[in-house]
Structure formats: C-alpha cells, structure tokens
Amino acid sequence: MANPISALRTNRNLFERERRSQLRALLSRLFSLLPPHPTKMSMPELVEHATVYVKQLQERVEELKRWKLQVEGASSRQPQEAGDVGNETTITPVLEITDSESAMEVNLIAGTGKNMALCDIVSILEEEGAEVVKVNYHKDGNRILLSVHSQAAYSRIGIESSRVRERLARLQIS
Template sequence: MENSPSSSRNDRKLIERNRRHQMKALYSQLNSLVPHPSSTEVTSLPDQLHEATKYIKQLQINLEKMTEKKESLLGMEKQNASMDCGMNAAPAIEIHQNGSALHVVLITGLDHQFMFNRVIGLLHEERVEILNASFSVLDDTTFHSIHCEVGDCAPSLDSARISERLRKCVQDNAQR
C-alpha cells in the first residue's frame, strides 16, 4: 500500500511536534541552570538564551581568574617550600648585644629541634643568666628567642666569646 500524501503530511507534523517538544524541554533545562533574580515575570525564549550566554561567558571569565590565582598561589607555595627546605637544611642564629643584655634568635627546621637544647647548654656553660626563652612555629620553621644577661665583669669580651661559640655550635651542627 502506498503512502498517501495525507499520511506523509501527518508524519511530518508529528516529527516536527516532537522536535519542538524536545527543543522546549532543552531550553527549559538550560534556563533552570542559569541563576535568575527573584523575579516572577516570564521571559521570552530569546531573552533566556541571551541570559544563558551572558552567564556562561561570566563563568569563563571567573574560571580564568581563579586559574590565574591558583597558579600564583602555587608559585608562592613552591617558593615557600624551597625556602623551608633551605631552612631545614641549615639552622641560622642571630645574636644582638646591647650592653650586658644578649638577645639570641635561633631559627631551625623541625628536624633541628635539638639545637635549642645545645644553645641553652652552651649559655649555661658560659654562666649566662637566661631571663626569658620562647619559641614560635610557622609551617616547618621554628623561631627560638632567648633573652639573657651576660656577667658584670667585661661583658663585651664575654659577649664576643659567647657569640662566637654559639655561631660555631650552629655551623658545626648545620654541616652534619
């Protein structure tokens, strides 16, 4: 039996109706993914497509900005990690003298914690009075701060000798 022109026309109408329903469902799905201001007014299909296009472009811009920020932060993290590794590899000491007062700052990594005990022991050997000792930890770095008082007899000579011994102690341990 041959297809009649009316049956063929009905088939095309049915196919077109199904296509329109499918497109309407896809537009509706796209529209549901785009945030809308709390407005109850109905927007036309071209306006919905325009809003979706603007939203996607804004998402692309935000993604690019976030990617740049991530790369920047990762760059700083790598830089800090290399600085931390350097700190763990070699402890550092700073000694500040003001008259008979001595301020010792010992900077170590977590793997050189024993250095603090050695520095305190050395100060006790030199008969230095320790007034205050504290520490702070930042990431993998420990900052020790020791405030002391050098003896009354020839404080400048004692301070110079003590400073030299402290530096040598830290250098010797850093080379191990």
C-alpha cells in the first residue's frame, strides 16, 4: 500500500508544476503582445513594462475618443457661409499630434477647400528627424481626413516634436 502522505505530496507537486506551466504560457502570450523590449529583463521588470504599456494604450484610447468628439462636433456645427457653392461648408481644420518615444502620428481634418498639401506635412516631419512610415487619406463629403504615421529616422536622435507641432500649427493657419 502506497504512503498517503507521499501520494498527497506528489499530487500537490504535479498541481504546482501545471500551475507554473500555465503561468509561463500566459506571460509568454502577454509579452508577445508588447512592443520590442530588451531581452534581458527579469519577470517583475517585464510585468512592469506590460503595465506601463497598457496604461499608455488606455491614455491613447482616451485621446482618440476626445479627438473623435472634437471632430464630430466641428463637422456638425459648421455654419453655411454666404459665398459657399452648393452644400459646401467651411470646416475649421483640426490638427492632432501624438508622439511617443520614437514615433509620431499627425492627424488632420480639414475642408476640401483648405490648401494644405501632404508634401508640406511630410517635409516638416522629415526636416525634424522623422521618417514617414504610413499615410492614410480619406475624403468624406466636404472634408479630408489625413493621418501620417512616422518614426524617428535615427532612434538616438529622435523627433523634435515641439518644433513639429509649432511648424504644423503655423502651416495650418496659413
């Protein structure tokens, strides 16, 4: 007859091994969803990295919600000007710039009558140390939605975000 204490201990050890195996699998899945990070990080450092990243994503979602409300509000309350032709309305341009570490996203909503060239935006980004990665352009009725994603051309130098903001704001007004 087997020792009951020994059998109990064996069951507990098997249960603990299975629990640790499941935990490793879940942590591995979590870390695969994170942006690149140094390979030599302890488990607590990786969990902290994940926590910070999730908080950044939550802040980004809140920014995008605010921006969406601002855009929807700007497009729904635009007055009809006396000189407008047909159903066209004047849309006040909305510019949003989001930057994090070595990446920057520029979102612009403007009326079709606004003379703001994409090449001007790209030029400003490149002059300030960014490399354009992706551009989305969408025309919705009488407004243009433009999104420019960029990253630092040289990660050690980064992007001069304050100058980008200043120059794009100036460009928007002119």
